[in-house]
Amino acid sequence: MIFTPTTPLIWWSEFLDTDVLSSIPGTSRFFCEAVDLELGQLILFCEPLSVSLKNMVGISDKAILIDGRGHLLGRLAAIVAKTILQGSRVVVVRCEQLNISGNFFRAKLKYLSFLRKRCNVNPARGPFHYRAPSKILWRTIRGMLPHKIERGKAALRRLKVCEGIPPPYNKRKRWVVPGALRVMCLKPGRKYCHLGRLSHEVGWKYQQVVRTLENKRKAREYITIRKNENEKVTYEAGKQVEKVVAPFTQVIQSFGYR
Known part of the structure; x- marks a missing residue:
C-alpha cells in the first residue's frame, strides 16, 4: 500500500507507533518527521492503491x-x-x-x-x-x-x-x-x-430556534449522564455490600425466603 497525501483520516496518538509507520513505504517523507504526540490526534492522508473499495482505508x-x-x-x-x-x-x-x-x-x-x-x-x-x-x-x-x-x-x-x-x-x-x-x-x-x-x-x-433546541438537547444529555453515573455508583456499591451480607443471605434463604 502506497501512502500519498490525499484522504484525511484521524488516528489517535496513543495507538500510533512511529516504527510501524516508518516501515510503510512512502510514509517517512510525509509524516515521520512531523509526528507530534502533544496534539493528541493526527490527521494522516493516505490513498490505498490496488485494493477493493470495501477494504480501502478510510472508506x-x-x-x-x-x-x-x-x-x-x-x-x-x-x-x-x-x-x-x-x-x-x-x-x-x-x-x-x-x-x-x-x-x-x-x-x-x-x-x-x-x-x-x-x-x-x-x-x-x-x-x-x-x-x-x-x-x-x-x-x-x-x-x-x-x-x-x-x-x-x-x-x-x-x-x-x-x-x-x-x-x-x-x-x-x-x-x-x-x-x-x-x-x-x-x-x-x-x-x-x-x-x-x-x-x-x-x-x-432561526438562530433563536436552534439555540432553544440545543439548550433542550444539552439538558437531556446532562440528565442522562448523571443517571448513568448514579447507576454505576449503585452497581459498584451493590457488589461491595454483597460480600458483607452473603452469610446473612444464606441464613435467610435457609428459612425458605428467596
Whole structure:
C-alpha cells in the first residue's frame, strides 16, 4: 500500500507507533518527521492503491460525524471536500458555531459585498445567496469541488450539513479535525467571529430556534449522564455490600425466603 497525501483520516496518538509507520513505504517523507504526540490526534492522508473499495482505508458505509464547533470555516471545508471526493460520507453538525478569522465587521462587509453580486437581467438565475450557516458551509465546500461533473456531484451527495445536533446524531460520537481547529490555527489574541451571528445579521431567521433546541438537547444529555453515573455508583456499591451480607443471605434463604 502506497501512502500519498490525499484522504484525511484521524488516528489517535496513543495507538500510533512511529516504527510501524516508518516501515510503510512512502510514509517517512510525509509524516515521520512531523509526528507530534502533544496534539493528541493526527490527521494522516493516505490513498490505498490496488485494493477493493470495501477494504480501502478510510472508506466506510458509516458517515464520519464532525462537530463543527470551534473549527475555521475554510480549513474545515478544504478537508471535508477532499474526504468526500475520496468516497467517504461526512456529516457536519453545529455549523452555526463555526468560526471565521478576522473581526466580525470585516466578515460582514465581505458578505454584504457578496449579496450585491447578482444577474442584472434576471436575479432568479443566480448567484444564490444562502443565509443559513449550514448552507454557507455547503457552498464553501462546493466551491472546492468539480461540482459540474459527475464526480463532484457524487461527492456532494455524500455530504450532509445541519445546524445544531439533530437525532440520530445526538447519540453518536462526534469527531474534530485538529488541523482546522481555531485554537490550533490562530495565534492567541487574534480576532475571530461566529458564523451563526453573521448568518443572523444577513437574514437567517432561526438562530433563536436552534439555540432553544440545543439548550433542550444539552439538558437531556446532562440528565442522562448523571443517571448513568448514579447507576454505576449503585452497581459498584451493590457488589461491595454483597460480600458483607452473603452469610446473612444464606441464613435467610435457609428459612425458605428467596
